[in-house]
Every structure is written in structure tokens, then in C-alpha cells.
Amino acid sequence: MTYNHDLAVLSVGAIATIGLYTILYRENRFYRFFEHLFLGLASGWALVALWTETLKSLWWDKLVGASASDGNSAAMGYWVYIMLLPIGAMGYMVFSKKHNWMSRIPIGIILGLYSGQQFNAWTNRYIPQMAGTMKSIIPTAGFFKPDPNALNPALGPVKGDLYGSEALNNLIFIFTVLCVLSYFLFSFDVKNKLVKSASLMGRWLLMIGFGAIFGTTVMMRFSLLIDRMFFIWIEFVKQGLFHLK
Template structure:
């Protein structure tokens, strides 16, 4: 057995143990779930720091400053150091200057992205329900029906959020009610797609446990699961029961 196969098997064993430990929270809160939750968060934080240094700080700051002689990048150290004045009550205003500048830049970038994203959508909302004449009849009917449905949904949903006129009025009651139904359909579809995405992740992990792991070494995986269960029930549960028995009884 070569070394690559050994590493693949070790990775599968670790993956199976981690998956079972995370799924154990479905049974109840337990220290194994907490342990692997903290391991996952720690690994994610460490990996985030590494990726930030490799892809951002080293490539865009350290390498131009050291290897290309762009010494003015050293001024970024002063800007970054201003963040830490937030821990000083006397000089906290220095950090607020930097925070204010960053919030202003972020707000400007957000509004620019908002305009670039939604203004074209507003102009594209003006659709003609008249079928085009330069396409086949079937395609023209389909395009006209699609545009008609789009305009109908747009008007009814806008009417639902239009509060200048009382919705009890006859002209608004039916339109707003239809818009609410369209919103319910849209939110239901969004929720369903979210559930499907989560289920695809769950199915992937279950397929890993019942297909990939047993195909390589199911006895080891089963033995590891049994060992974890025995450790939990013989030590943790026993300690919990002893603590319950030691509690004074009232009544």
C-alpha cells in the first residue's frame, strides 16, 4: 500500500469522524459536537488569516513594497495602526477618523453598485405586451404571454406596497391581494431552493458516509463510531448521572 492511499484513508477516517460528531447535535447537545465545532471554527479562522496574507497582503502590499521598491506602501502600516486606538479612551477619536473614512468609502461603493444593478432592472421592466411581428407566430405568442405575466406581477406587487391609498378601496383591494399571493409564491420558491441547497449538502455527506467510507474500510469507520459512543456513554453520561444523584432532592 503506497503512501498516497494511506493519506486518502486517513483523510476519509477523519472526515467520517468529523461528520458524525457534527451530526451528533441532532441527537442532543454533547461535548463531541462542541469540540469539533471549535476545531472547525479555529481551522476556518487560521485558513482565513493565511489566505488574507497570501492573496492580499503579500501580493498587493508586501511584495510591491519589498521587491519593487514601492516604499510608499509602508504608509498603510500607519493607517492600520489607527484601528488599535479604539482600545484607548483618550485617543479613541483617532480610530473613529479611519472608521468614518472606511464607512464613507463603503457607502459610496454600495450605492454605486446599487445603481449599476437596479437602474438597468428598472428600465428593463418596461415591456411591451404587443407580440413582435418579425418572429414566428408561436414565438411571438410565447414572448407576449411572458411579458404580460411580468407586467401583471410587477403592477400587483407594487400595488401591495403602495400605502398612499387605503387597501380597503375597491380599486386596490383585489390588486393588492393578488400581489400578496405572487409574493407568497416567490418567497415559497426561494425557501424551497434554500432547502434544496441544504439537502444537497446533507445528501453529499450521507453519501460519503454510506458509500465512500465503507467501500474503503467500513470496519474501521464502524469501530471508530462504536468507540466514540462507548466513551461518551461510559464517561460523560456516567458523570452526568453522578451529578444528578448528588443534587439535593426537594419536595
């Protein structure tokens, strides 16, 4: 690609970025134009990709087969793939008042396939976490873990030993799990003071957790802004316009 082509691409990107950021000042036509441009491009790209990356390679080519060319071997067509067309087309019957019952057939097939996977999916996702919660809280060695960089390797931590500081960490972890679980005891009226206190603590701990999640969300948004600044100032202005490294 030539320098002019690269610079043109960068310039369009920079103008579009600035156009989209003008919303911070107020709603305006410049912003609207680039918003619609982006939506149009994304929709157009998705439409083409739907055919080239999905329907053609995963359905049409298998249906009609292929002759040997450009290093590709010949492939036989399987006409049974045509059966997928009416099933897929039935999904669009949702727009017909009279025939919308037909759309339930492909939806039912998808729901059935999805539901069938759920038991395995749930097991794979949560059972290891439950197992991971069973942590030991009884130390088997001293309180502080020795420095792994100790000059004498014999003074370093011994594998398999649980040091007091680690046991304390595990205790905090298990305490948090139990308190948060007690917060979700909705099915009966809790009168026990201990459970009530644990539930209240659970609420506080949840809030701390949500605060941490919110913090990472903000951090991510800032990262996206910094990236746009990098694109405009470094990639476009410094490297694109002034050819500086």
C-alpha cells in the same frame, strides 16, 4: 500521496462528519469537540491566509521590494506603502476609550470609498432590470409558438415575432410587478378599491414568491446532506475502505 495517507484523511473527515451530526440526537461533548476543532482550524487558516495572500503579497512585498530569484524579476520597494500601517492600526483604537475617535478615520475612508461606488453599483444592478420589465403584451403572431423542430423550417417560429402565449406570459409578469409595487404604497392612505385589490393580490403573489424561495432553501440544505452521505458511504466506505469503483 499514499493510500494510507488518503485513507487517514478520509477517516478524519468521516469521524468529524458523524461527530457534527450527533447534534441531531442531542447536545454532547463529541459534537462540541468537532465544532471547536472546526472553528480553530478555520481561524488558524484565515490568520495564515491573511498574511500570505493579503498582507504579504499586496502590501509587504510592495513595500520592501524583491531581488531577482527563481525566475522572478527584481522589483523596487515603495516606502510610501508604510503610510497604510498607521491608517490600518487606527482601526484598532476602537478598543481604547480615550482614543477611539481615531478609529473613525479608517472607517470614514472605507465608507467614503464604498459610498462613492454606490451610484454606479445601483445603476448597474437595477437599470437593466427596469428596462427588462418593459415587455410587450401585444402579440404579433398566432397564439401557439410553432415547434422549432418542425420538419419544414418555414413552419418554425419566426425571430422577432411575439406569439400569443408569450404575450400572455409577459402580461402575467407585468401584472405581478404592478400588484407587488402597489403593496408597497405606504406613503398615503389607499382608498381606491382597484388599488386595494391589487395590493391584496400583491401580498399573495409575494407569499408565492417567498414559498418558492423557501423551497429552494430546503432543496439546498438537502443537497448538503446528500453530499455528506456521498462522502461517508461512497468516498469513505465504498472507495476508501473497500476499493470499489
